[in-house]
Amino acid sequence: MKERYPVLKEAEPFYFEGGKTGILVVHGFTGSTQSMRPLGEAYADAGYTVCGPRLKGHGTHYEDMEQSTYQEWIASVEEGYEWLKERCEEVFVTGLSMGGTLTLYMAQKYKDIKGIVPINAAVDIPDMSAMEGAAEPRFLDAIGSDIHAEGVQELAYEKTPVRSIGEITALMRTVRAHLSEVTSDALIFVSKVDHVVPPDNSREIFQKISSLKKEIIELDNSYHVATLDHDQSVIIEQTLAFVRRRAQAKKHS
Template sequence: MTQTYTVMKEAEPFYFPGNDIGILIQHGFTGTTQSMRGLGEHLAKCGFTVHGPRLKGHGTHYEEMENTTYEDWIESSDEGYRKLKETCSEVFVVGLSMGGTLALHLARQYPETKGIVLINAAMKMDQLEQVAQMEEPRFLDAIGSDIKAEGVQELAYEKTPLKSVREIVKFMEVTREKVPAIHCPALILVSKEDHVVPPDNSRFIYENLKSGDKTLAELENSYHVATLDNDKERICRETEAFIKRLAES
């Protein structure tokens, strides 16, 4: 009998219909749409069509995540992109952490992507690569909720499957190779202090992207989950300005 899992409250996908400018917003590894909803709501108020899919195996139980692969996460992302293409003439992709890795994948897969916004995107994490070599335990301590602001919690799994760590390590490796072939405009936002993804990941992306329109901006007052942290309003403003500039060009 197949185990069925219930989606956590606030982990549901979101879709806000608007104009013909579509924005795909993607959460991170072991996280949920809760981390991206505020940014999504802000962009929806600007008139854009905004979609935040729930990546397969996320937002339910870490035992379900254990049975998914990075190809499954790509498929969730790809489905979201195609959904926006049904009604939108242009699509932007925004991603936090592994959501940023997915954004890079999509930008390579769909060269017509109008622009990408990467927030503490994951490209190479030595610590996770070491963990991926382990045989046990089956479940590791959580990596979510790296937030500087007091009293703010990310809705994320309390455990991380070792099998899933191996999947994200493989995904980062295959995506790193694609970065030099990506040409679309990019806004890269990186926290000065991040205890999950080293800030040099964002510098690697900035230096290797072939885009002639790329910006690397440092977030001074947030940790990894910056979309819920002290710089969240700044992220909203800068993402809005980036999209509006390109949508009007």
């Protein structure tokens, strides 16, 4: 599928060359790399090699997204993962919303991933499941910018393709069925108030993954797009501490 629209400003993929530890940062459904760039820049400033891929059909126009599939979204993440693998000895993956879903998928498939950080990850959204297979309407209202902080906007589509809802529902169903196959160390962030993904998703993920080392952190002052919200610094600091701990554990093993 060839995208027909140009990539929006601030929606471009980003790459930062750093040390031998890589961090893959994945944006969410209808969103763009803009929602993850502050994290990517902070991780790069800390010396890590960072890749923020743009998911196929995202960051351009919702008509492009309508033509993309969840397999293409997976391929976009895998390309970023391969870019990091060429440069790094170990790779961590973090993602927001559907980016968290894709993070879990990557951990299920690639057992060498050292750690994962899902942020308000989605495995079951009943409102979306109810729309699966619908022919009309073609587009729904936007779901982006669920942010508690005033004056902050997520760069996301103003409409949501119903066809794409079928794609994310299929992806969630696949990932949810295989949660027990996740064995990477996991740091899970969940907003107490989220108007897009029910917080119970993160609690189910925490319970069902097989990771020996796993932790869940509740975010008190952010809505769904927590990476752009009041708790952004908490996510950055805790993620960097998580990565450092994992690197220290490797040194002592």
